[in-house]
Amino acid sequence: MPPKSCSQPTLGIDASRANAAKRTGTEWYAFHLIQELKAVIPPSTRVVLYSKEPLRDGLENLPPNWESAVLKWPPGKFWTQLRLSWEMLRRPPTALFVPAHTLPLVLPRRSATTLHDVAFMVRKEAYTFAERLYHRFAARFAVRHAAALLTVSEFSKSEIIRFFGAKPEQIAVTPLGYDPKNCRMAESEPEIAAALSRYGIRRPYFLFVGRLEAKKNLSGLLQAFASFIADEPRPGYQLVLVGKRGVGYDAAASEHAELFGKGRVREAGYVCPEDLHFLYSGATALVLPSWYEGFGLPVIEAWACCAPVIASRVASLPEVGGDAVEYCDPAKPESIAEAMRRLAGDNSRRAELIIKGTERLENYSWRRTAELTWETLRPLVGAEKCQ
Numbered sequence: 001m002p003p004k005s006c007s008q009p010t011l012g013i014d015a016s017r018a019n020a021a022k023r024t025g026t027e028w029y030a031f032h033l034i035q036e037l038k039a040v041i042p043p044s045t046r047v048v049l050y051s052k053e054p055l056r057d058g059l060e061n062l063p064p065n066w067e068s069a070v071l072k073w074p075p076g077k078f079w080t081q082l083r084l085s086w087e088m089l090r091r092p093p094t095a096l097f098v099p100a101h102t103l104p105l106v107l108p109r110r111s112a113t114t115l116h117d118v119a120f121m122v123r124k125e126a127y128t129f130a131e132r133l134y135h136r137f138a139a140r141f142a143v144r145h146a147a148a149l150l151t152v153s154e155f156s157k158s159e160i161i162r163f164f165g166a167k168p169e170q171i172a173v174t175p176l177g178y179d180p181k182n183c184r185m186a187e188s189e190p191e192i193a194a195a196l197s198r199y200g201i202r203r204p205y206f207l208f209v210g211r212l213e214a215k216k217n218l219s220g221l222l223q224a225f226a227s228f229i230a231d232e233p234r235p236g237y238q239l240v241l242v243g244k245r246g247v248g249y250d251a252a253a254s255e256h257a258e259l260f261g262k263g264r265v266r267e268a269g270y271v272c273p274e275d276l277h278f279l280y281s282g283a284t285a286l287v288l289p290s291w292y293e294g295f296g297l298p299v300i301e302a303w304a305c306c307a308p309v310i311a312s313r314v315a316s317l318p319e320v321g322g323d324a325v326e327y328c329d330p331a332k333p334e335s336i337a338e339a340m341r342r343l344a345g346d347n348s349r350r351a352e353l354i355i356k357g358t359e360r361l362e363n364y365s366w367r368r369t370a371e372l373t374w375e376t377l378r379p380l381v382g383a384e385k386c387q
Contacts, residue, residue, distance in 0.1 A: 117294025214248025
């Protein structure tokens with residue numbers, strides 16, 4: 001007997017966060033993952049990208065088996081919970097994947113989502129009450145209703161199991177990657193100098209990349225930098241902060257207002273990807289003294305730009321950083337300051353960390369993230385049954 005035919009399976013992907021005009025963190029994760037999935041998902045699977053607005057920045061360049069579904073929603077708010085839920089009720093795909101944000105209230109039985117971390121359960125002071133309530137609901141809903149969960153590190157997997165009782169076999173670990181187009185060593189010193197000038201940055205400087213908030217230990221970083229410049233080996237050091245302001249910023253900035261007032265701390269705000277690698281390349285080191293990280297993407301971005309890294313020996317950071325990081329204790333600002341002193345005064349140590357970081361980069365790429373993600377999604381879609 002000839003084999004039975006089957007209809008083409010459909011994978012729906014929530015691309016709303018990937019399609020954001022200004023991307024950070026999870027939005028870049030969703031963007032790069034979708035772009036790489038275009039090369040990984042076979043033509044036998046139909047893919048639909050759901051978004052609030054027409055796709056942009058290359059997302060709109062779709063393979064023949066991919067299509068866009070723009071789900072307009074004039075109210076603006078609650079697009080996922082209401083508009084995407086309505087689409088799932090009317091035209092459900094075989095399986096749904098939400099890489100960033102939360103699952104809709106109405107969803108196919110075969111759905112998957114990525115839980116990046118559960119910091120809201122550990123660093124409660126870094127979130128408003130409403131944010132904690134929302135994140136807890138979204139995580140519990142995902143653990144209860146998703147056929148599969150993805151996360152970005154073994155550490156985050158253990159935390160999801162610990163706080164929400166997820167089954168280990170329910171969770172797949174798919175480490176993050178970096179964009180070699182925008183994360184690379186700057187080609188020339190004049191290019192670096194021009195970019196630094198655009199952002200009002202002078203050398204030498206330490207760099208911080210991430211949301212400016214309590215969870216990232218902004219207060220401890222500023223206190224450590226104040227200690228560092230009190231006896232710095234070279235005068236004129238700046239601390240450059242790249243990222244949006246978050247919970248805890250006002251208190252930390254107020255406590256160290258003198259550093260901002262004297263220009264020793266430079267707040268660059270949002271920096272476009274085309275410029276960010278110049279800031280990494282020109283830095284003495286990236287400093288990431290976070291209390292909690294689900295992965296720590298700036299670590300591998302710094303390595304790709306040949307910048308050494310100082311990071312906390314907590315959460316996922318030792319898992320990602322291995323022996324290619326100068327570690328510090330986030331609870332002791334003087335430990336952070338001492339790490340700064342070591343790298344500012346020891347070029348051989350900086351070079352050693354750069355070499356080790358470059359070697360560890362082989363473990364991280366968006367293509368590998370996409371391949372691991374498709375391994376998890378393929379059984380949900382049932383793609384192997386139609387090949």
